[in-house]
Amino acid sequence: MAWMFLITGAQIKAGRELLGWSRYQLAQRAKLHPAIIERAESATGPLPITEVQARYLRSVLEEAGVEFTTGDPCVRLGKR
Numbered sequence: 001m002a003w004m005f006l007i008t009g010a011q012i013k014a015g016r017e018l019l020g021w022s023r024y025q026l027a028q029r030a031k032l033h034p035a036i037i038e039r040a041e042s043a044t045g046p047l048p049i050t051e052v053q054a055r056y057l058r059s060v061l062e063e064a065g066v067e068f069t070t071g072d073p074c075v076r077l078g079k080r
Contacts, residue, residue, distance in 0.1 A: 061075075
């Protein structure tokens with residue numbers, strides 16, 4: 001399942017924190033339940049969410065200016 005590498009829990013959390021958003025705010029913007037955000041952020045391996053949910057989260061974060069990287073840090077703010 002290649003989609004598991006679409007985004008990681010650490011990237012979701014780091015991106016959300018870069019934006020100064022709470023889990024609830026990210027959930028509202030992605031039209032997901034806050035428990036999904038919590039579950040995804042706490043994952044250390046494959047995300048325990050659906051591919052669609054992962055794509056929504058990545059899309060919302062990217063639209064807000066988050067860029068995903070493979071290095072450390074795993075995210076950065078780009079141009080909005």
